[in-house]
Amino acid sequence: MKIEIIPCLSDNYSYLIFDKETDTILIVDPSDFNVCDKIIKKYKKLDYILNTHHHTDHVDGNLKLKDKYNAKILGFEGDKDRIPGIDVFLKDNQKFNVGNLGFKVIFIPGHTRGHIAFYFEKNKVVFTGDTLFSLGCGKVFEGSNEEMFNSLNKLKSLPSETKIYCGHEYTKKNSNFCLKYDSNNHSLKEKIITINSKLKKNLPTIPVLLGDELKTNIFLKCNDPNIKHSIGHKDYSDLEIFSKLRDLKDNF
Numbered sequence: 001m002k003i004e005i006i007p008c009l010s011d012n013y014s015y016l017i018f019d020k021e022t023d024t025i026l027i028v029d030p031s032d033f034n035v036c037d038k039i040i041k042k043y044k045k046l047d048y049i050l051n052t053h054h055h056t057d058h059v060d061g062n063l064k065l066k067d068k069y070n071a072k073i074l075g076f077e078g079d080k081d082r083i084p085g086i087d088v089f090l091k092d093n094q095k096f097n098v099g100n101l102g103f104k105v106i107f108i109p110g111h112t113r114g115h116i117a118f119y120f121e122k123n124k125v126v127f128t129g130d131t132l133f134s135l136g137c138g139k140v141f142e143g144s145n146e147e148m149f150n151s152l153n154k155l156k157s158l159p160s161e162t163k164i165y166c167g168h169e170y171t172k173k174n175s176n177f178c179l180k181y182d183s184n185n186h187s188l189k190e191k192i193i194t195i196n197s198k199l200k201k202n203l204p205t206i207p208v209l210l211g212d213e214l215k216t217n218i219f220l221k222c223n224d225p226n227i228k229h230s231i232g233h234k235d236y237s238d239l240e241i242f243s244k245l246r247d248l249k250d251n252f
């Protein structure tokens with residue numbers, strides 16, 4: 001499995017997946033037809049379009065790509081009325097094979113009510129859209145904080161060597177927030193050095209390892225007594241800490 005990162009719009013990432021053995025090409029969240037098509041052209045075909053959720057910055061290339069390459073569009077069944085051109089209605093926990101590749105659908109509502117992740121278990125890769133970012137998580141637009149918290153916990157339970165490919169390059173801004181409330185975290189400080197050097201060279205900070213995120217992403221550390229202490233609510237439940245952090249981040 002080869003993955004090409006395609007920067008789109010101001011800070012979106014689309015991803016092209018190539019399975020060489022079977023000559024199968026997939027794209028995850030095509031934000032922009034022209035930008036994605038420039039990459040797809042090299043392969044001369046596109047078999048599948050995978051959408052994590054219905055927001056325009058993740059589906060805007062759907063119809064033109066489907067039209068040009070006759071690709072099949074896969075999205076969550078609950079969003080069949082909101083994902084342009086959808087052909088295949090995916091269910092939570094459903095396993096789906098594409099060429100020699102296989103992924104599992106993980107239903108992770110919160111950012112939107114129909115958000116899913118694509119988990120390629122054998123390849124140890126997960127596409128998390130706008131739910132889990134490097135050092136952050138998505139805004140809670142349609143669901144509740146509790147749903148988002150539970151969705152992040154689902155992703156937390158994947159093997160720590162899983163590579164996370166998310167929908168946006170928000171890492172730097174997220175790191176500033178993490179540092180504010182987790183200022184003694186050495187792993188975080190080391191990570192920030194790496195982030196800065198990548199961004200300086202105009203490279204994506206993505207993918208990241210789940211194991212590293214567990215140590216550095218404050219939204220995955222709501223059970224950490226140090227974090228509870230640092231935001232001044234030692235007695236809060238993990239969910240209350242999550243809600244507080246989400247609130248602070250929304251106004252950061």
Ligand code: ZN
Pocket residue numbers: 053055111130
């Ligand atoms: Zn979104």
Ligand code: FE
Pocket residue numbers: 055057058130167168
């Ligand atoms: Fe987005």
